[in-house]
Amino acid sequence: MLDYPALRAVAAVAHTGSFEKAAKMLNVTPSAISQRIKNLEDRLGVVLVERATPCVATEKGEWLCRHIEHVAMLEGELFKNLPALAEAGSAAPQVTLHIATNADSLGTWFMQAISTYARNSGHLLNAAVDDQDHTAEWLRRGRVLAAVTSLEKPVQGCRRTPLGALRYRATASPEFVTRHFAHGVTARTIAAAPALTFNQKDRLQSQWIRQELGEDVAFPTHWLPSTQSFVDASLAGMGWGLNPELLVKDHLKAGRLVEILPARPLDVPLYWQVSRLAADQLSSLSQAVIETARQQLVQPVQTAKSER
Amino acid sequence: MLDYPALRAVAAVAHTGSFEKAAKMLNVTPSAISQRIKNLEDRLGVVLVERATPCVATEKGEWLCRHIEHVAMLEGELFKNLPALAEAGSAAPQVTLHIATNADSLGTWFMQAISTYARNSGHLLNAAVDDQDHTAEWLRRGRVLAAVTSLEKPVQGCRRTPLGALRYRATASPEFVTRHFAHGVTARTIAAAPALTFNQKDRLQSQWIRQELGEDVAFPTHWLPSTQSFVDASLAGMGWGLNPELLVKDHLKAGRLVEILPARPLDVPLYWQVSRLAADQLSSLSQAVIETARQQLVQPVQTAKSER
The missing domain is CATH 3.40.190.10 (Periplasmic binding protein-like II)
Known part of the structure; x- marks a missing residue:
């Protein structure tokens, strides 16, 4: 059987970020929390909680947190059928x-x-x-x-x-389009106009280029890891990028943004x-x-x- | 002297996500890119680029990318004073x-x-x-x-x-406040009302609780790592949380959100x-x-x- 009080201590520290708050949450002393985690770590031979400000679960610790949350969800189901059980033991932690x-x-x-x-x-x-x-x-x-x-x-x-599908529109400010795409959207103009990219995993701009130009084109880009900032940067004329239609509909209607190629969405x-x-x-x-x-x-x- | 063509190849692969696109960007063949990176990796005894879809720089590779970008910025300054230099060599990569x-x-x-x-x-x-x-x-x-x-x-x-300072307001929907804070904001009501937390590093809600209640209180929370989603979740009555005043001013004025304790901001x-x-x-x-x-x-x- 797993040592559930220790698992719960790990989850509480990961959740609150400190041994003191975890202790308060579980109604025990901080040293009880510390002892339980320490014993479990010694037994497993791995560190479960990184002692820092705030304390965070290690990757192994996170596995235990997921497990205890899954168990708590199952307990919640059980308590619905056996309410007396919930009253007998201590309150189940919130799922x-x-x-x-x-x-x-x-x-x-x-x-x-x-x-x-x-x-x-x-x-x-x-x-x-x-x-x-x-x-x-x-x-x-x-x-x-x-x-x-x-x-x-x-x-x-x-x-x-x-x-x-989430529908994306390749958008930019009207002024940006005049500045960079006066001669159309071609491999040459795309290779020179600053784009917006969410992060290294974001291939939407590349996918759209391939879809529209039929080839891969390397392009200069700003990097902005925020959905709303993408829209803000488009409005500010910083670059062109694929924005969710749901977020730019009104801007397109009002002419604050335009599609760099009209009616050429990308559906994901x-x-x-x-x-x-x-x-x-x-x-x-x-x-x-x-x-x-x-x-x-x-x-x-x-x-x-x-x-x- | 550092092997700058190799460094540039690493940066181009990290930037474009593939050897093919990096090759196109630098006007060389993909095998030249591959060879340069391989040689540098062999010499340093570390992997610089993780070959995946997309390719990403390893931590060591990122150091090289930062360096080459810093150098490119210095080159840009130099070219302003010696424009002939820029024309003689290949175009400087964009900073x-x-x-x-x-x-x-x-x-x-x-x-x-x-x-x-x-x-x-x-x-x-x-x-x-x-x-x-x-x-x-x-x-x-x-x-x-x-x-x-x-x-x-x-x-x-x-x-x-x-x-x-960025000013934050502890906000929730009026309906949420009625549901959870009808008896005021106290250690007891805070311990039961779902809050919003950005991620494990976000201590703003805890800071505000300490500032207002004079003690640490563990509280249940949703986790939402997005500035705009924090506002959306507040509007939807999902929880209370510290939102930047700049984003919720209009919602507060219109009564769609209220401060859970009036005029008690947190300044960061x-x-x-x-x-x-x-x-x-x-x-x-x-x-x-x-x-x-x-x-x-x-x-x-x-x-x-x-x-x-």
Whole structure:
């Protein structure tokens, strides 16, 4: 049997960032917290918590945190059927669900889905943000229980549901277009006009160039790892870049932004993948996500269906 | 003498994400790029580029990228005085300035400063985002040349200028306040109301609790690593959290958000720290940053002055 008081101590320190606050949270002394973690670390021969300000879980420590949260979720289900159990023991720690999403989904449609779910379920959410091509990796490693991903293929042990596509528009300020694309969008002008790139994982600008020009072109770029800053930088004439249509619709209508090639969007299909182990407990989250996506994302003409 | 063609190849691969695009950018064959990097790696006995899709620089490779960018900036200065030199050799690669900022500055006042600078200088910017207590670390490690930081003490080898304070308001939706703080904001109600936390490095909510309640209180929290999503989650009634006043002013005025304790802001003083090695070349960036900050941040009553 795992040493659950020790696991809970690790999770509480990772969550609060200090031994003192973890102690307060679990109603024990800080030295009890320290002792439990130390014993577990000695037994496993690995460091679970990095003693710093704030304290953070190591990679191994994070695995334990995920496990204890998953167990807490299962306990929550059990207590619904056996309420006497909850009253007998100490209060179950509040459940935190770990999910991953791409930044542009979080910045557009995803918040509506998760805020509804959080209010109704009373669960806490921890949203990890990564590129849509990489959130599946978080799922594969067991660091999250569900993810918005561009990966069509089901991750092993997961259920996958198509969500529709997030539509991007290649936009810039009108003044930027006059300055850099007066002679059209060609390999030559693209190679000279500063673009915007989210981070090293962001290939959207390259994909759009390939889609429109039929070849790869190296281009100069600013780097701005924030969905909203991308829009702000576009408005300020700093560069051109692929912005989610949901965020720039009004700017396009008002003429503050223009498409550098009119009506040439890039669609990125997204999928909701949920660990099978948690799929039943997460069914109301999945429902909220899928419903919101159906309203906000671009849907294919045929009816999308849930698949395993 | 360093092997500059090899260094440039590493930087080009890190920048474009592939050997093919780097080759196109430098007008050589992909195998030349591959050969140069391989030779340098063999000589140094370390991997500089992780061969993946996309290719990314390793930590050691990043050091070389920073160096070559710094050299390119110095070359740019030299070419201004000796234009014949630029024409004789191949074109100098475009300069990318690496700077670090906290997410909330990027999401509020910082874009105005850097977009003006980028347009006027023609330089590219790479903005790294980290917590305001941690951007100084990026500077210390030489990964950026300048940073917005909460660190008052000058980083070794850097010049520091106070920028004023970013003011935060502890906000939530009116409905959330009714639900969770009908009996006031006390240790007991804070311990039960879901908060919002940016990431493990974000201590703003804890700081505000200590400032207002005079003690540390562990509290349940959602985790959302995005400035704009923090505001969206507050509006959606998901939790309470510290939002930059610049982003929630209009929501507060319209009553869509309220302060959970009226007129109890938290001010986070920010500083601009610039590597001395680059301070002269970055003087126009520093000027743009300082001017924008003086307009947008909360200024102390006495005149702030630049210090060394």
